[in-house]
Each structure stands twice: as C-alpha cells, then as structure tokens.
Amino acid sequence: MSAAPVVSVALATYNGGRFVDEQVRSILEQDPPPAEIVVADDGSTDDTVAIVRRVAAEHPGVRLKVLESVGASLGVAGNFARAIAAASGDLVALSDQDDRWHEGRLAALIGRFVSDETLTLVHHDAVLVDGAGAPLGQRLLDWLRASASERSSLVAGNALPVYLRRNLATGATVVFRRELAERALPVGAGWIHDEWLAMIAAAFGGARLDERALIDYRQHGGNQIGVAKPTPAHLVRRMLEPRGDRYEWLAARTEALLEKLQALDAPADALTLVRAKLEFEQSRARYPRRRLARLGPVLAQRKSYRELSSQGGLDILRDLLHGA
Structure with missing residues (x-):
C-alpha cells in the first residue's frame, strides 16, 4: 500500500x-x-x-x-x-x-x-x-x-x-x-x-x-476576491455598462490558454474547444460600436453564446445593449 x-x-x-x-x-x-x-x-x-x-x-x-x-x-x-x-x-x-x-x-x-x-x-x-x-x-x-x-x-x-x-x-x-x-x-x-x-x-x-x-x-465586504450577489439590478448594470476592451481581453487570455495547452501537447478535443472559444471572443472584439449594427453579427452567433459565453442568452442581450 x-x-x-x-x-x-x-x-x-x-x-x-x-x-x-x-x-x-x-x-x-x-x-x-x-x-x-x-x-x-x-x-x-x-x-x-x-x-x-x-x-x-x-x-x-x-x-x-x-x-x-x-x-x-x-x-x-x-x-x-x-x-x-x-x-x-x-x-x-x-x-x-x-x-x-x-x-x-x-x-x-x-x-x-x-x-x-x-x-x-x-x-x-x-x-x-x-x-x-x-x-x-x-x-x-x-x-x-x-x-x-x-x-x-x-x-x-x-x-x-x-x-x-x-x-x-x-x-x-x-x-x-x-x-x-x-x-x-x-x-x-x-x-x-x-x-x-x-x-x-x-x-x-x-x-x-x-x-x-x-x-x-x-463574505465580509473586504474580500480581495469574493462573490457578488447576482441581483436583477446587478445584471442590468452589467448589460448597460460601456464595452471598453472587455472582448479584446477575453480573446487575449483565451489565446494565452491555447498557447499553453499547445505547448503541453493537450488532447486534440480540448484544443478544438479552446480554439472555438478563441474564435468566438475574437469575433465579439470585431463587433461594431453602434448598437443597431451589432444586431446581425450577434444573432448569427446564437449557438456560440449557448456553448461558450458565461450567461448564454443574457450575454446576447448584454452585447446588444452595452454602451460603446
């Protein structure tokens, strides 16, 4: 033993x-x-x-x-x-x-x-x-x-x-x-x-x-990392907040993950999933700044939102509504 x-x-x-x-x-x-x-x-x-x-x-x-x-x-x-x-x-x-x-x-x-x-x-x-x-x-x-x-x-x-x-x-x-x-x-x-x-x-x-x-x-209010209460008001604020460089950041970190997994010779199915995530985040980074112009590109990726975004349908709304 x-x-x-x-x-x-x-x-x-x-x-x-x-x-x-x-x-x-x-x-x-x-x-x-x-x-x-x-x-x-x-x-x-x-x-x-x-x-x-x-x-x-x-x-x-x-x-x-x-x-x-x-x-x-x-x-x-x-x-x-x-x-x-x-x-x-x-x-x-x-x-x-x-x-x-x-x-x-x-x-x-x-x-x-x-x-x-x-x-x-x-x-x-x-x-x-x-x-x-x-x-x-x-x-x-x-x-x-x-x-x-x-x-x-x-x-x-x-x-x-x-x-x-x-x-x-x-x-x-x-x-x-x-x-x-x-x-x-x-x-x-x-x-x-x-x-x-x-x-x-x-x-x-x-x-x-x-x-x-x-x-x-x-949870005491001074946590360096804690959990935020997912209230409806919190979700609405997230949907309307300015986009900033969020999508570029998501794409960059997914790319870092892919490079690491490639270096570690990760299984092919894992690499395929991460590549799909990277392509999804890169496409989000290319969304137009104007809300109406985003409608077509966002809706074209409905399946990817279900499979690859944290909030699924809520993220579709977020990406349509957020500020430039």
Whole structure:
C-alpha cells in the first residue's frame, strides 16, 4: 500500500489579522493535519504574519514557511503563485486568509486523490457566512447559479466546456496535485490562479467537483476576491455598462490558454474547444460600436453564446445593449 500523500497549504495573506487566527486554527486542527503551511504575505501592515506565527507555534508538528513581502504588491494571483511554487507536498490546498475549514475536510479530499489516480484537481462547495461567521443561508454554487447540468458535468470530469464558459472552481475550495502546478505555472496573462489551474487540469480530464460543502466561505465586504450577489439590478448594470476592451481581453487570455495547452501537447478535443472559444471572443472584439449594427453579427452567433459565453442568452442581450 502506498503512503498517504503529503499535503501543503498555500495561504496568501494581506492585512488579514481580523480572521486569520480562526482560519489557521481550522487548518492545523485537521486530522490528519497538513505537513506544512506556506504563507505568502503581500505587504501586510497589520499583525497578520505575527498571528500566523503564534498560532503555528502551538502545532510544532506542522512546518511553517513564511514568504515575506517582496516590496511591490503582487496582487492575489501573483501572491498565490509564489506560495504554490514554494509548496513541497504531493497535494497543495489553496487557502484564503478569512475562511474556516470544516472538520474532516482534508481527510475527505485526500481520499479522493488516493482513490482516483486520474484526478489532478478537485474543488467543492462551501457555506457562505458573514463577517461574524454566521451562515447566510446559501451555498457558494447556488450563489453562483451553477446549473444542474454544469454540476453534473463537473462531477463527471467533463469540466472544460463548463470552465470555458465561466470559472466555478473558487480558489478557497481547490486542492490539486503539485505536478499540476509544475506544468501550469506561471499563470497566464489575464487569468487568476484558481481558474488557470482548473482550466489546465480540465483540458487533460483531471478536474472534478465534489458537491460537499467543506468550508465556511466568509463574505465580509473586504474580500480581495469574493462573490457578488447576482441581483436583477446587478445584471442590468452589467448589460448597460460601456464595452471598453472587455472582448479584446477575453480573446487575449483565451489565446494565452491555447498557447499553453499547445505547448503541453493537450488532447486534440480540448484544443478544438479552446480554439472555438478563441474564435468566438475574437469575433465579439470585431463587433461594431453602434448598437443597431451589432444586431446581425450577434444573432448569427446564437449557438456560440449557448456553448461558450458565461450567461448564454443574457450575454446576447448584454452585447446588444452595452454602451460603446
């Protein structure tokens, strides 16, 4: 019988002193605990790092590695990338500074990797809580309006078509094999670390959703990355906001993904899907600025919207209505 995989936690911090004590304790009290916690701090001016050191000292069996600020802010993706690169475990669990892991979370996810050698990345659901840790009455995937078909595809490992529409692999819920990071890093231009890793894993059929809610995902108004409530008013504002360079940005980052997957010799069907996504976003970048002139080009791509855009029919309306 092979040994259980060694787990590293990649924890990115920035002025998280208000919540980081509770989060680190919830990590260290896992059974089994991780072998190490790698903390990448992006220039905190509060006592975040001191709190982490103090709590970690109560658990000397877990190695603590602190990467101090490099000076200029790296941002969320850059800070997580260096924490991931410094992790030495067989598995890497991403961690925000303000959440709370449920008892048994790590054991449950280790079991997934032990039982499935094809699995390279797993993400799961979460309970949304407020700043005081009180449940908000909803789970993360419900909040993100993940459909039954999306969830079914992710559970079954057919994740790439889902991720090409929109990212549902929230970093705080992600655990992956270190080999994935070795292949995927650096993070492609225009991407966040979690969606990039999920996309690379999915292209090779190794990404899965575990539908259990295994952490409390805290929403307190100061999150560096959180989840916005998809209210009707929010959707209307998105439809009417100026287009800017959004389509060019979407095309550029899809091109970066395609180049990376080609370099990794990804399966042909994955490359075909990503090329279709790239062609779709490039065509959107060519839409006329005048609303009436967009009608024909937008409606000609109805099928592509269903398959490749994050909101399907709502994105058709958005692309017809948004300002120049």
